[in-house]
Amino acid sequence: MEFPLPPREAASFVTENSRDVYVDPEGVRRMAELLLPAAAAWRVEQWKSLHELNPRGADEAALNWVFVVDTLNFSFWAEQEEHRCEVHYGGRAYTGYWALCAAVNRALDQGIPITSASYYATVTLDQVQNIFRSDTATPMPLIEERHWILNETGKILLDKFGGSFLNCVKKCEKSALKLMYLVVENFPSYRDVAVFKGKLIAFYKRAQILVADTWSVLEGKGDGCFWDISSITIFADYRLPQVLLYFGALKYSKELLKKLLRGEMLLNGDRQEVEIRGCSIWCVEMIRDCLLELFEKSGEKPQGEINSVLLDFHLWDYARNHRNDMRGIPFHRTRCIYY
Numbered sequence: 001m002e003f004p005l006p007p008r009e010a011a012s013f014v015t016e017n018s019r020d021v022y023v024d025p026e027g028v029r030r031m032a033e034l035l036l037p038a039a040a041a042w043r044v045e046q047w048k049s050l051h052e053l054n055p056r057g058a059d060e061a062a063l064n065w066v067f068v069v070d071t072l073n074f075s076f077w078a079e080q081e082e083h084r085c086e087v088h089y090g091g092r093a094y095t096g097y098w099a100l101c102a103a104v105n106r107a108l109d110q111g112i113p114i115t116s117a118s119y120y121a122t123v124t125l126d127q128v129q130n131i132f133r134s135d136t137a138t139p140m141p142l143i144e145e146r147h148w149i150l151n152e153t154g155k156i157l158l159d160k161f162g163g164s165f166l167n168c169v170k171k172c173e174k175s176a177l178k179l180m181y182l183v184v185e186n187f188p189s190y191r192d193v194a195v196f197k198g199k200l201i202a203f204y205k206r207a208q209i210l211v212a213d214t215w216s217v218l219e220g221k222g223d224g225c226f227w228d229i230s231s232i233t234i235f236a237d238y239r240l241p242q243v244l245l246y247f248g249a250l251k252y253s254k255e256l257l258k259k260l261l262r263g264e265m266l267l268n269g270d271r272q273e274v275e276i277r278g279c280s281i282w283c284v285e286m287i288r289d290c291l292l293e294l295f296e297k298s299g300e301k302p303q304g305e306i307n308s309v310l311l312d313f314h315l316w317d318y319a320r321n322h323r324n325d326m327r328g329i330p331f332h333r334t335r336c337i338y339y
């Protein structure tokens with residue numbers, strides 16, 4: 001089988017050949033300047049505590065939580081914004097990705113071992129519909145897909161890795177890329193690839209965010225002290241392109257903008273969908289390079305690392321916390337199991 005172009009190279013290839021999406025160097029520089037003050041303080045240790053639903057520990061249980069969540073970490077957008085899946089937990093109503101996390105924590109509180117491979121390898125569709133039930137009339141999208149992915153992934157984790165994601169991490173000798181490839185080679189639902197201008201390319205969004213979340217939950221220490229974490233790109237979902245478009249670092253053709261504003265769906269693997277995802281990855285690689293240059297010039301040393309993972313987390317949180325400011329800036333609607 002042809003080996004796919006890895007995410008960073010894939011992003012560069014797509015950006016060079018893109019017709020409807022463009023990375024604007026001026027917009028990139030403006031974003032880097034905007035991000036500079038915050039970037040000086042970014043440290044991997046800070047992230048998981050920022051979000052109340054993230055596991056607190058840095059142990060095997062926390063890693064198995066991250067693994068099952070990132071196995072299901074896709075496609076939460078609602079047909080109509082006003083009718084969304086919501087999960088009520090701890091007195092709060094969660095939507096999108098956070099609804100998934102709230103449902104996992106709600107199940108654990110009810111004694112349902114949803115993070116144990118021995119449970120989800122044979123969990124039934126009924127049980128999955130109950131665990132991920134919405135507290136509104138709108139169910140979580142792709143519930144059937146979430147069910148078979150849990151069964152498939154649980155069986156493989158049991159058969160090949162003793163039922164624990166910690167064993168996968170340990171096999172990778174502190175290499176982020178080795179962990180990314182171990183995941184895509186062993187777990188089919190993580191194989192986020194496409195064909196663009198005749199070339200097989202990989203974005204591996206869920207495999208890369210799984211590596212990033214592993215790094216974050218382990219606070220970059222012990223088994224999670226990945227020497228090559230800066231080789232991980234952003235996770236090409238549907239929120240990052242939206243925030244890059246909002247800041248003007250990414251530009252869309254008039255035709256594509258009109259299509260997205262009409263709410264038209266793009267199929268996973270469509271040329272325009274690949275251009276949006278590939279250019280987003282490349283855009284943030286350029287913002288990171290710009291940030292490093294600005295630090296160089298200013299002589300100021302950032303507290304932690306300046307890499308695409310922390311840039312991604314920051315931009316994703318920004319998009320989450322500035323929904324209203326970003327109203328009118330469309331995200332692309334693709335229904336799939338990869339992001």
Ligand SMILES: Nc1nc2c(c(CN[C@H]3C=C[C@H](O)[C@@H]3O)cn2[C@@H]2O[C@H](COP(=O)(O)O)[C@@H](O)[C@H]2O)c(=O)[nH]1
Pocket residue numbers: 047048051054073074075076077095096097098209212213216234235236237238239240312313316320339
């Ligand atoms: N690029 C990127 N995409 C991310 C995340 C996250 C959450 N992760 C972090 C959060 C806390 C921890 O620090 C985790 O690391 C979810 N998503 C994607 O967004 C979409 C859901 O969006 P909405 O419908 O608005 O909830 C969906 O495709 C989902 O897969 C991220 O961080 N980066």
